[in-house]
Amino acid sequence: MAEDERFLKTHKVSGELSNRARHSMLGGVPMPWMTRWPGSHPVFVKSASGARFTDVDDNEYVDFCLGDTGAMTGHALPAVTDAIVQQARRGLTTMLPTEDSLWVAEELASRFGLPKWQFTLSATDANRFVLRIARQVSKRQKIVVHDWCYHGTVDETLVIIDERGRTISRKGSIGPQVDPALTTVAVPFNDLGALEKNLSGGDVACVLIEPALTNIGIVLPKDGYHAKVRALTKKFGTLLALDETHTISAGPGGCTKAWSLEPDFVIVGKTIGGGVPVGAFGMSDEIADRLSAVIDGHEVDVSGIGGTLSGSALAMAAMRATLTTSLLAEQFEYTIPLASRWVTGVANVCASHNLPWHVQQLGCRAEYWFCPPPTNGADAAAAVNPELEDFLHLFALNRGVLLTPFHNMALMSSFHTNDDVDLHTDVFSDAISAIVS
Numbered sequence: 001m002a003e004d005e006r007f008l009k010t011h012k013v014s015g016e017l018s019n020r021a022r023h024s025m026l027g028g029v030p031m032p033w034m035t036r037w038p039g040s041h042p043v044f045v046k047s048a049s050g051a052r053f054t055d056v057d058d059n060e061y062v063d064f065c066l067g068d069t070g071a072m073t074g075h076a077l078p079a080v081t082d083a084i085v086q087q088a089r090r091g092l093t094t095m096l097p098t099e100d101s102l103w104v105a106e107e108l109a110s111r112f113g114l115p116k117w118q119f120t121l122s123a124t125d126a127n128r129f130v131l132r133i134a135r136q137v138s139k140r141q142k143i144v145v146h147d148w149c150y151h152g153t154v155d156e157t158l159v160i161i162d163e164r165g166r167t168i169s170r171k172g173s174i175g176p177q178v179d180p181a182l183t184t185v186a187v188p189f190n191d192l193g194a195l196e197k198n199l200s201g202g203d204v205a206c207v208l209i210e211p212a213l214t215n216i217g218i219v220l221p222k223d224g225y226h227a228k229v230r231a232l233t234k235k236f237g238t239l240l241a242l243d244e245t246h247t248i249s250a251g252p253g254g255c256t257k258a259w260s261l262e263p264d265f266v267i268v269g270k271t272i273g274g275g276v277p278v279g280a281f282g283m284s285d286e287i288a289d290r291l292s293a294v295i296d297g298h299e300v301d302v303s304g305i306g307g308t309l310s311g312s313a314l315a316m317a318a319m320r321a322t323l324t325t326s327l328l329a330e331q332f333e334y335t336i337p338l339a340s341r342w343v344t345g346v347a348n349v350c351a352s353h354n355l356p357w358h359v360q361q362l363g364c365r366a367e368y369w370f371c372p373p374p375t376n377g378a379d380a381a382a383a384v385n386p387e388l389e390d391f392l393h394l395f396a397l398n399r400g401v402l403l404t405p406f407h408n409m410a411l412m413s414s415f416h417t418n419d420d421v422d423l424h425t426d427v428f429s430d431a432i433s434a435i436v437s
Helices: 002-010 012-021 032-036 078-090 099-112 123-138 192-199 225-235 254-258 285-295 313-325 329-352 377-382 386-397 418-436
Strands: 045-049 052-055 060-063 116-120 142-146 159-161 167-169 184-187 204-209 239-243 265-269 279-283 358-362 365-369 409-411
Touching: 002 012, 002 386, 060 418, 078 313, 099 116, 099 254, 099 265, 099 279, 099 313, 116 123, 116 285, 116 313, 123 204, 123 239, 123 265, 123 279, 123 285, 142 192, 159 184, 159 377, 167 184, 184 192, 192 204, 192 225, 204 225, 225 239, 239 254, 254 265, 279 285, 329 358, 329 365, 329 418, 386 418
Parallel strands: 142 184, 142 204, 204 239, 239 265
Antiparallel strands: 045 052, 052 060, 116 279, 159 167, 265 279, 358 365, 365 409
16 A cells, blocks of 8 residues: 555665564564564664654654653653763672662652562563562462553463453463463453452452553543452452553652552553663562561572562663653653643544544553543453554654554653644544545
């Protein structure tokens, strides 16, 4: 089609590199998710700064993906660059603490309200470690997650509910270690009855959830949902873990702070490192006390929690620089209205064409749907239209606008402008006109 031809014509160098890459990298990319971009091959990046990047064909883009949240603070932050260079001269890793680690732990405790913190290489690791800890202190084996959730590449969370109500591996999950029904129960988002039913047996160690679904599109909780989730977990002696890796878009302390939530654990990742691979998890004093005997034991190095490069001097320096200069209240006061402007622009285009679509917002993150607002993951998944989505993404990419490839999400940084948002609105309007004409 015309958009495919336009892409090939304007991305010739990327095409040459992609053909070459197929000989040395699985799928022609360093990480398989990179095959999900629109177009016949991935775009190879030359440089990125602020809210923009340039590819090897010298095409410039407004970046609303921002590394799928990894660069939510903007690309090439000067403070993070300086911190990385300075720490490199002092040594990148020693498997010993630095003063930066203390500063970051205190800062995260202040933001999220949980007093004790540990550091990892990713939010996936943090989620995995939290589940181990929950099982250790509760002496229970099962976990509960939301249907169509996403918590990184943790095997036991890559699940959905099938048509018979069973928890099964999500389509696309490669080589799950065991039948997930042995470890996991999936319940629909916003379904308190299903949650209570599955907690009542007294065998669930932890409920691991995002405050709002994000990786099947933004699905917001109903009023009072989280208060009742917390009440149910306390009633049945189950621990509650909130994965704020994406929902940190709600504010400096994520939804935990913005919505006054009271979890036993909080997990964060990628964003707080300014682009450096990092993750962290916080816990209550009670959990920390119950875990102390294990952490202080002689065999802690084979506990299944940790990693040689976790909490490295490099990671801690990057996190300190990021949290000192970014993800601050005053920046959210700028980026959240940008997301609202994006929502208004898209909604107006949909209304002008009488499309029954919907736009959802969570802080500085926004997405559009091809349906009315869903209330759970299954409804959200049923509304996915890959062909339509691919066209809209490629149309935008060909005009210098990048959206997140897995869904129709835009993320705002303090480097974006009203003009950037309006550019997307204009491009989106032209794409819809091309479809309906």
